[in-house]
Amino acid sequence: MAILPCFGIxxxxxxxxxxxxxLAADTMTTASFIRDGEKLTSSSQRFExxxxxxxxxxxxxxxxxxxxxxxxxxxxxxxxxxxSGRNAVLTISNNGNLVLLSQxxxxxxxxxxxxxxxNPVAQLRDDGNLVIRDNSSDSTAESYLWQxxxxxxxxxxxxxxxxxxxxxxxERLLSSWQSAEDPSPGRYTYGLDIHxxxxxxxxxxxxxxTCSGQWDGTGFVSALSxxxxxxxxxxxxxxxxxxxxxxxxxxxxxxxxxxxxxGFVTRQIWDENSNKWDELFSVPDQYxxxxxxxxxxxxCSLDQTPMCECLEGFKLKSQVNQTxxxxxERSHSSxxxxxxxxKKLDNVKAPDFINVSLNQSMNLEQxxxxxxxxxTCKAYANSNVTEGSGCLMWYGDLLDSRRPIRNFTxxxxxxxxxxxxxxxxxxxxILVVLVLPLVLLPSFYIFCRRRRKCKEKETENTxxxxxxxxxxxxxxxxxxxxxxxxxxxxxxxxxxxSWLPLFSLASVAAATENFSMQCKLGxxxxxxxxxxxxxxxxxxxxxxxxxxxxxxxxxxxxxMMLIAExxxxxxxxxxxxxxxxxxxxLILEYMPNxxxxxxxxGM
Ligand SMILES: *[C@@H]1O[C@H](CO)[C@@H](O)[C@H](O)[C@H]1NC(C)=O
Ligand SMILES: *[C@@H]1O[C@H](CO)[C@@H](O)[C@H](O)[C@H]1NC(C)=O
Ligand SMILES: *[C@@H]1O[C@H](CO)[C@@H](O)[C@H](O)[C@H]1NC(C)=O
Ligand SMILES: *[C@@H]1O[C@H](CO)[C@@H](O)[C@H](O)[C@H]1NC(C)=O
Ligand SMILES: *[C@@H]1O[C@H](CO)[C@@H](O)[C@H](O)[C@H]1NC(C)=O
Ligand SMILES: *[C@@H]1O[C@H](CO)[C@@H](O)[C@H](O)[C@H]1NC(C)=O
Ligand SMILES: *[C@@H]1O[C@H](CO)[C@@H](O)[C@H](O)[C@H]1NC(C)=O
Ligand SMILES: *[C@@H]1O[C@H](CO)[C@@H](O)[C@H](O)[C@H]1NC(C)=O
Ligand SMILES: *[C@@H]1O[C@H](CO)[C@@H](O)[C@H](O)[C@H]1NC(C)=O
Ligand SMILES: *[C@@H]1O[C@H](CO)[C@@H](O)[C@H](O)[C@H]1NC(C)=O
Numbered sequence: 001m002a003i004l005p006c007f008g009i010x011x012x013x014x015x016x017x018x019x020x021x022x023l024a025a026d027t028m029t030t031a032s033f034i035r036d037g038e039k040l041t042s043s044s045q046r047f048e049x050x051x052x053x054x055x056x057x058x059x060x061x062x063x064x065x066x067x068x069x070x071x072x073x074x075x076x077x078x079x080x081x082x083x084s085g086r087n088a089v090l091t092i093s094n095n096g097n098l099v100l101l102s103q104x105x106x107x108x109x110x111x112x113x114x115x116x117x118x119n120p121v122a123q124l125r126d127d128g129n130l131v132i133r134d135n136s137s138d139s140t141a142e143s144y145l146w147q148x149x150x151x152x153x154x155x156x157x158x159x160x161x162x163x164x165x166x167x168x169x170x171e172r173l174l175s176s177w178q179s180a181e182d183p184s185p186g187r188y189t190y191g192l193d194i195h196x197x198x199x200x201x202x203x204x205x206x207x208x209x210t211c212s213g214q215w216d217g218t219g220f221v222s223a224l225s226x227x228x229x230x231x232x233x234x235x236x237x238x239x240x241x242x243x244x245x246x247x248x249x250x251x252x253x254x255x256x257x258x259x260x261x262x263g264f265v266t267r268q269i270w271d272e273n274s275n276k277w278d279e280l281f282s283v284p285d286q287y288x289x290x291x292x293x294x295x296x297x298x299x300c301s302l303d304q305t306p307m308c309e310c311l312e313g314f315k316l317k318s319q320v321n322q323t324x325x326x327x328x329e330r331s332h333s334s335x336x337x338x339x340x341x342x343k344k345l346d347n348v349k350a351p352d353f354i355n356v357s358l359n360q361s362m363n364l365e366q367x368x369x370x371x372x373x374x375x376t377c378k379a380y381a382n383s384n385v386t387e388g389s390g391c392l393m394w395y396g397d398l399l400d401s402r403r404p405i406r407n408f409t410x411x412x413x414x415x416x417x418x419x420x421x422x423x424x425x426x427x428x429x430i431l432v433v434l435v436l437p438l439v440l441l442p443s444f445y446i447f448c449r450r451r452r453k454c455k456e457k458e459t460e461n462t463x464x465x466x467x468x469x470x471x472x473x474x475x476x477x478x479x480x481x482x483x484x485x486x487x488x489x490x491x492x493x494x495x496x497x498s499w500l501p502l503f504s505l506a507s508v509a510a511a512t513e514n515f516s517m518q519c520k521l522g523x524x525x526x527x528x529x530x531x532x533x534x535x536x537x538x539x540x541x542x543x544x545x546x547x548x549x550x551x552x553x554x555x556x557x558x559x560m561m562l563i564a565e566x567x568x569x570x571x572x573x574x575x576x577x578x579x580x581x582x583x584x585x586l587i588l589e590y591m592p593n594x595x596x597x598x599x600x601x602g603m
Contacts, residue, residue, distance in 0.1 A: 028098075028122040029135075033091035036060060040124040041067065046252075047074075047128045051088065055181035059083060062090055062100055062109070063183075064128055064148065066254050069270060072277070073183070074128060074155040074256060075148050078109040080184040096120035096132060096145055113145045120145070128157045153183065156246075156257040158231075162200075163192035163243035172243075174259040188263040192244045196353035197383060197392075198235055200244065201291075202263055202284075208291040209263050210284035211400060213349045213410065215244075216385045221411050222349035222404035223283075230269065230280065231255065288402040291352075295325025296397035299348065302405050311398060312343040313378075313417040342368060342380075343417045347410040348403055350381050355396030358383055367391035371416060381413040468507035468587065469535045471575070501576035501587075508532065508578045508585055512542050531590060540575060541588040 025032075026042050034040060039050035048067045051060050059082030064075040077090075078100055087103040096117030100109040111132060113120075118136040125131060130148040149160045154174050156162060162172050173191035177183045188209065193201040197214035200223075213221025215235045231248045248255050254270035264284070268277040284290050287307060288300035294308030301307060310316055310328035317327035360383055362370065371377040376395045383390030404410045511532030512519045519530040521541065530542040578585040 026124045026126075028090075028092050030092055030094055030120060033089045035089050036086040040130075042124045042126040042128070044126050046126050046254075047124055049124045049130060051083075051086070054177075054183060057082075057181040060086060060088060061183055062088070064124070064130060066128075066270070068254060069277075072256070073153075074157055075130070075153045076183040079153065081108050083108055092120050092122045092132070094120070096134070098122055098130075098132060098146070111146045115145060117145065127159050129160075153177075154259045158247050158251070158255060159245060161241070161243040161245045162190075163241065164194065165241050165243075167240055174257075174265075176259045176263065177261045179261050186261050188259055188261075190259040190265055192242070194237075194242050196356055196358055198237070198242070198244070202259065202265060204263055208352075208400075210265075210289050210291050211352060212283075214353075214383075214385070218386075221385055222347075222402070222408055285405070288405075292399050293324065293402075295327060296399055297328040297330075298326060298398075299345070299401045299403065301403040303403075311401065312345070312415050341417050342371075342414040345401075345413045345415060348401055348413055349410050350392070350401065350413050351379065351394055351398035352400045353392070354399060355394065357393050357395070358391070360384065360390040362391035363389060364391070367393065368414065371414075377416060379413055379415045381411060385411045466504075466507050466510070466535075467501075468503035468511050468532070468540075468576070468578075470507075471501070471503070471534055471540075472536060472538070503576050503578045503585075503587060505578050505580035505583055505585070508542060508587065511540065515542075515544065532587070539590040541590040543586040543588060545584040545586070 026040055028034070028040065034050065036051040039048045041048050045067050047064055048070070049062070049064045052063050052065070052070075052073060053060055054073065061073075061079070061082060062077040063073040065071075065073045077098075083100075083102050083105075085102070085104065088100060088108060090098060090100050093099050096113040096115065097120075098111045099107055102108050113132060117134045119134055120132060121135040122130065122132050128148075131144040132146040133144050149157075150165070150170060150172060152160060152162070152172055152174050154176050156174060160172075162174065164171050171191065173189045176186035176188035176190075178186040187205050188202055190200065190202045193199050193211065199212045199214045199220060201211040202209040212223040215221075219233055229249065231246050233246045234244065236243050246257070248269075255268070257265065257267045259265050264282045266282040267280040269280060270276075271278045285302065287293055288302045294300045297311050297314040298308050299311050301309070308324055308326050310326070313331055314328040315331040317329050359367075359370075364380075364382055367380045367382075370391065371380040371393050374393075374395075377393050378396075378398060379394045381392050382388055383392045398415075401413070509515060511534060512530040515528075515530055519532065519542075521529045521531050523529070527543060527545045530544065532540040532542045534540065573589040574586060575589055576587045578587065
């Protein structure tokens with residue numbers, strides 16, 4: 001670019017027009033320019049464009065500010081190229097570009113309009129937008145070749161849009177000043193995050209610093225807002241753009257949304273009476289508002305102590321001296337052995353949309369059903385909060401959930417809660433209550449049947465008198481494994497009730513040498529236990545429930561319950577019983593080992 005000749009022309013122009021002030025004008029043409037000290041003023045005197053020095057800085061910048069509040073600069077042209085002297089000028093070149101020139105350094109800053117422009121005009125509009133347009137009759141009035149609203153600094157004004165222009169691929173973001181005296185871009189940016197569902201996020205470099213909840217149609221879930229009486233917010237999504245903007249109800253009011261050098265986004269409104277800014281809010285707060293303040297799988301509640309807690313279904317990794325962020329892991333070791341319950345969390349800001357799936361046509365019930373199907377699904381919620389529709393499911397760590405301060409409205413999130421330890425105990429109780437009767441009832445039925453048979457059999461042949469002696473434990477155990485199974489194929493009458501063979505008192509007496517003291521192993525709460533010997537040399541334990549102490553069916557039932565449990569644990573097996581002449585005798589597997597004694601006698 002031929003800067004020098006151009007620059008020479010401007011030098012002479014400066015000299016030539018030095019007496020001509022363009023103070024009240026809002027428009028620049030190729031024939032006009034602005035020097036340091038001069039301004040463009042928008043038509044109804046709301047905004048001014050000119051040169052300024054921030055704070056104590058000596059550097060000069062070209063900027064835009066509210067005429068009523070000159071100290072609050074809302075846009076800066078040469079953010080990272082300060083001008084050292086007061087000799088710069090702004091002009092519009094023949095090719096339609098605004099150019100900031102300094103006498104010593106040439107072009108400091110310039111727009112980048114590349115189209116062929118016949119009659120370029122720059123105008124400071126009354127909304128604070130500095131625009132370049134073609135004023136020739138054949139160009140459409142409202143199409144701008146360039147506008148400062150597309151290149152925001154740290155301030156969002158009314159009608160300015162944050163977000164994506166898909167046609168140009170332009171993303172409009174606020175970027176913080178380096179410091180109050182240095183408008184060069186700092187480390188913080190603020191903009192519309194359109195990943196999954198739209199929300200506003202501030203980044204510290206490439207790291208999230210704070211995020212709002214998702215857009216709910218009039219505002220952001222759980223975010224502070226005054227949308228009902230001070231300003232309205234808008235979100236537009238179509239093929240051309242996906243943008244956010246706002247508008248005050250009282251349009252002429254002076255309002256800004258500013259990203260300050262330390263990353264805080266402040267919405268303020270100018271109080272005409274006291275002549276100062278009124279701060280509506282500043283985000284984030286020092287705690288929960290900060291992204292992931294408490295760590296993964298936590299919930300942060302500003303008004304609770306401790307502020308950071310593990311979400312339901314997660315537990316602290318270690319109890320000792322947890323500093324923030326705390327570490328929470330699933331309270332269940334295996335991800336897949338979770339229960340089928342959901343815990344509803346009311347009025348919260350949902351976790352960030354990382355590793356989520358979204359289906360906007362599903363309802364909450366379908367969402368729950370879908371979440372249940374996949375053991376990696378940790379939580380679900382409605383995606384459209386106001387409508388109560390749509391389905392969001394989280395598969396990864398749950399980051400950045402918080403309870404909104406005071407009563408700003410959040411949403412409901414349903415956490416998949418793994419079966420807890422107490423849940424397991426419950427399950428055991430259910431087993432005990434439901435399954436044991438199932439086990440015991442048939443056995444009592446059999447017992448009773450047997451008892452009747454016993455009486456019938458008393459008159460039968462004497463072969464039965466040797467039944468226990470001739471018994472084979474291993475076979476008995478084999479048949480016992482079929483205890484709830486079908487009738488044994490061997491057609492024997494006993495096969496039907498094979499799970500509990502009934503032995504004759506005579507054979508039991510023979511095996512225990514007529515209940516001799518030598519065979520007695522010990523005495524438990526319900527009676528003595530004897531060791532019995534069978535023909536094949538196998539040994540059995542014979543428990544003779546004492547009839548003296550008035551034990552009846554109830555005690556027998558208790559015994560059965562105990563044995564049933566023992567059997568369940570495979571510690572001791574019941575081989576059969578004998579109910580004859582008022583005797584109630586259990587024949588048990590004999591294990592010559594102390595622990596068995598404990599089970600047999602210690603009650
Ligand atoms: C302008 O020129 C001066 C002197 O050469 C130099 O010190 C200063 O850094 C330059 N400024 C810019 C923005 O290039
Ligand atoms: C200006 O725009 C042209 C084309 O649109 C592009 O090639 C060039 O890199 C841009 N220059 C700057 C400084 O952005
Ligand atoms: C724009 O063009 C119209 C006529 O076409 C003219 O009257 C008006 O002064 C022009 N505006 C500027 C700022 O040059
Ligand atoms: C922003 O990031 C920088 C660099 O990682 C870090 O030093 C600084 O503390 C962060 N700021 C805040 C407010 O967290
Ligand atoms: C929620 O659903 C309603 C009805 O379909 C729709 O008008 C509204 O835009 C949706 N809200 C959001 C935030 O998508
Ligand atoms: C916990 O913190 C206290 C005080 O900060 C310290 O005295 C103590 O040793 C810590 N305990 C452990 C287990 O780290
Ligand atoms: C969303 O859910 C509906 C209803 O369950 C289903 O028909 C549709 O295929 C789903 N869409 C996606 C993208 O999964
Ligand atoms: C569970 O969800 C994850 C994440 O969406 C997916 O990769 C996985 O295939 C799903 N598993 C089943 C069984 O649907
Ligand atoms: C999301 O999934 C990826 C891939 O499975 C994993 O590396 C990442 O840690 C997950 N993020 C969260 C927040 O769970
Ligand atoms: C909370 O809600 C109640 C009733 O809805 C309202 O009176 C109160 O002002 C609200 N408080 C805040 C801090 O918004």
